[in-house]
Amino acid sequence: MNIENIEAFVYVNHYGSFNKAAEILFLSQPSVTARIQTLERELDCRLFDRLGKQIHLTEKGKQFLPYAQQIMHTFQKGKLHIQNRTSVPHELRIGATVSVSNYLIPEILPAFRREYPQINIKLITGTTDCLVEKLHNSEIDIGFVRKVVHPTIQSYKFYEDPIRLYVYEDHPFNDSEDVTIEEVSRQPLVFFECGSLDWMRVHRAFENLDHPPDIQYQVDNSETAKKLVLRRAGICFLPELVVRHEVREGRLHPIEISEVSGVSLQTNLIAMQGENPLFIDSLLKIGKTLAN
DNA sequence: ACATCAGGCAAGGATGCGGG
DNA sequence: CCCGCATCCTTGCCTGATGT
Numbered sequence: 001m002n003i004e005n006i007e008a009f010v011y012v013n014h015y016g017s018f019n020k021a022a023e024i025l026f027l028s029q030p031s032v033t034a035r036i037q038t039l040e041r042e043l044d045c046r047l048f049d050r051l052g053k054q055i056h057l058t059e060k061g062k063q064f065l066p067y068a069q070q071i072m073h074t075f076q077k078g079k080l081h082i083q084n085r086t087s088v089p090h091e092l093r094i095g096a097t098v099s100v101s102n103y104l105i106p107e108i109l110p111a112f113r114r115e116y117p118q119i120n121i122k123l124i125t126g127t128t129d130c131l132v133e134k135l136h137n138s139e140i141d142i143g144f145v146r147k148v149v150h151p152t153i154q155s156y157k158f159y160e161d162p163i164r165l166y167v168y169e170d171h172p173f174n175d176s177e178d179v180t181i182e183e184v185s186r187q188p189l190v191f192f193e194c195g196s197l198d199w200m201r202v203h204r205a206f207e208n209l210d211h212p213p214d215i216q217y218q219v220d221n222s223e224t225a226k227k228l229v230l231r232r233a234g235i236c237f238l239p240e241l242v243v244r245h246e247v248r249e250g251r252l253h254p255i256e257i258s259e260v261s262g263v264s265l266q267t268n269l270i271a272m273q274g275e276n277p278l279f280i281d282s283l284l285k286i287g288k289t290l291a292n
Numbered sequence: 293a294c295a296t297c298a299g300g301c302a303a304g305g306a307t308g309c310g311g312g
Numbered sequence: 313c314c315c316g317c318a319t320c321c322t323t324g325c326c327t328g329a330t331g332t
Contacts, residue, residue, distance in 0.1 A: 050320090
């Protein structure tokens with residue numbers, strides 16, 4: 001058995017391309033082909049279906065993949081363990097937006113540390129643009145940001161946070177069946193402005209009305225917005241993560257508004273192309289558990 | 293010295309896509 | 313529909329490193 005062949009298999013599957021995997025592994029593409037073929041000979045089965053330009057995992061490939069990932073994972077952990085005894089501890093520098101830092105990071109990092117107890121984590125908070133720049137300057141290894149499209153950056157959908165209207169404990173909307181955007185517009189509103197494209201849908205919901213919404217406070221900080229609602233200064237559209245504890249304690253209540261149903265705030269995990277794939281895989285797995 | 297193996301280069305076949 | 317081009321993977325051959 002050869003760890004390099006398994007590594008090639010994991011990377012080819014991850015990138016869906018022999019070429020891309022070769023680039024990442026600093027090999028020529030024929031070498032990757034050779035590694036996959038060697039592994040296929042060793043396992044006595046085809047791992048990929050080559051359908052013209054596209055490749056797909058075969059059934060056997062799908063069955064083998066979790067074992068291959070496990071081997072890679074264990075190897076990486078072992079390597080880190082040995083390295084940590086002789087060199088400085090490994091550090092992972094994570095960049096995150098303020099809201100991710102406040103609400104997602106505390107949920108993610110304990111689980112991540114359980115997987116990589118040897119890794120020290122450094123958290124850097126900033127805006128999406130600022131974090132993208134830091135990633136390019138190698139000041140951070142990975143980032144949790146809003147949507148980013150850039151040729152040298154790999155972006156993964158990490159977490160989708162539904163946006164709902166939240167009201168305080170004894171607000172009249174708690175007893176209403178179907179609250180309309182028209183009724184919302186007549187209530188004192190706290191407007192949390194986060195600048196994301198998805199957020200524009202909340203704006204547009206008010207545009208069709210014949211009068212403007214009663215926005216009494218416009219704030220750029222979700223924590224401030226939430227506290228204003230808790231102090232009954234108004235009601236507010238907020239991402240679910242921001243108010244999770246208050247909803248659990250019964251201090252805030254979500255109200256479904258059909259005009260803005262399905263609106264959510266997307267958090268993406270970004271890294272430079274091909275870097276830190278194992279950490280990314282682990283974090284994406286942790287991200288999936290958050291959604292449940 | 294020879295065998296073996298990994299990896300690179302170049303050529304070739306297959307496929308996808310856009311334009312005429 | 314056909315053609316040209318780009319892209320992707322495979323194959324054959326060569327080279328260099330390493331083991332026997």
